Amino acid sequence: MGLRREERDVHERAAEFEAERGHLLAVAQRMLGSRSEAEDAVQETWLRYAGALGDPAAREQIRDLRGWLTTTCSRICLDVLRSARVRREAYPGQWLPEPVVSAAPAADGFAPDPAERAVRADQLGTALLVVLERLTPEQRVAFVLHDVFAVPFATVAEVLGTTPAAARQLASRGRRAVTAPDVPKHTADLAEQHKVLAAFVAAVESGELDRLVEVLAPDVVVIGDSGGHFPAARRPVVGAELAGRFILGLFGQAARWGGPLHARPVLVDGTLGWQAETAFRDGRPLRMVTSFAVHEGRITGVFNQLNPEKVAHLDGVGADEDWPPRY
Template sequence: MVGDLATEFEAERGHLMAVAYRMLGSRSEAEDAVQETWLRYAGALADPSTRAEIRQLRAWLTTTCSRICLDVLRSARVRRETYPGQWLPEPVVTAVPATDGFAPDPAERAVRTDQLGTALLVVLERLAPEQRVAFVLHDVFAVPFATIAEVLGTTPAAARQLASRARRTVTGPDVPRHTADLAEQQRVLAAFTAAVESGELDRLIRVLAPDVVLVGDSGGHFPAARRPVVGADAVARFILGLFGQADRYSGRLLARPALVNGALGWQLETVHRDGRPVRLVIGFAVHGGRITGVFNQLNPEKLADLPEFGPEDIWPLRW
């Protein structure tokens, strides 16, 4: 029986991780939530008569996991208020697809990466826990409002209103848009890389949207901007200063393209002036042929499981 339960659960683990990660913005917290879901599943469904009452396993697991995430979000608000500096999610970093993987794909266009990337996770932090759960379940995973109401302990009408308010925040005018497919992201980031390498301010500004925003999260471990850097000129100067410092500190900068939460980004490593290694993952939002958001994650507590660099992964980046 336990083996059957485990097999059924493992078939849904990827879905539950996707739900929990988008709700919590933390891989470690998402993993804990999924593990707690397994414990509740095994406890509730070990009885065959109880198991027979569950008609849709994915729906039951999603509801249970969402309730766990809601409790975590409510407690996390206090921790986030005392977090040193700006907060960014733990990035999910994977390999860039083969060259032909950059080709526009109809399915990818239909999904739209603004429902998957770092930009969305950042703006979700503005939402109340109930709004975040309602939005993620309905707008990202198409869960009906009747089920969302069960998770939140409210009515379907109230759940719909929570999702609607969240949607207005997520699509607000000050939120970095990210609508580009991988092919467009590759073109824009190649131009961005060349501009950074050249050190030419005007060239870099042309790749940035006028209202581009840069957010940096060091968790207090390294110097970082305490507030978002806004505007093409300010962001360009910040980036050129950052890469100039990295060069002075080490004379050698490891770098390679990577997928960061499903969108093209950078993975880098250098040495701080005090001798400590510095890992950095940069996520981007791209819209209309320009970069609208830059998200610098350098908190070592959130970068523990990055892929290792190879001997060819040296700055400048190779696309």
């Protein structure tokens, strides 16, 4: 009888953890910029939670489950960030986070809802995940916990092993970096993104630089991450005309390779983009996920993820999904 009650209790605790898994993944993904690392951090959080359940004294300390799990997961992420600094510094070329890709809503689902606009404006997206790489591990954890997930500074300080005042200062430094003038702004809701990306695709298809430049913000930035597997610019391409020439050059190269180009609209880190596949000039398959930052009717950032190690987990694009993607 006691054993059954204990087993039932374990199942209930496991179910409570599973209910928090999505939240923990969101926290870890924003801290680490890597889906696989985030999943590992959440799994380690589960192991520590399971261990705490087996210790009556430790179990007694878990009064707020979400708070305890968030704190534990954040400490794990902090350790990962500290150890990842050297790896990131040695990364070949530009770095972009692993894309979190989901199905794009139907075209008639892009309702310009003011409430939705506010929610979308608060989302990180690829642009801000890139900016977070500028921060120290401590600044990143403080900013994500407090500014994104509204965790009190007292708890942030506990995670970082510092004082609430120091945690507040770390978050403030992170906030200044995220809102710096050179950071691509992204404020568009899905309706505006749909309109702007349709114009972008049409301009690319036309091959006319002037037409493409009209869709790009004057300070637009283009970043590509190939992980050293394919040729890619080693530094961001900045400015509408330079970026426009660069983008048209990329599509011109792809056309000369001769292989079919398949693509479909997707959501990338919550913003509208596309997933595309073609064959590289040497015959190797090339898979790419492109996301955008959009502000005031123009594209402020283009982010091309074509590192095979970061897109291998995605489902393939269907042979019937031809270029250009239909927005």
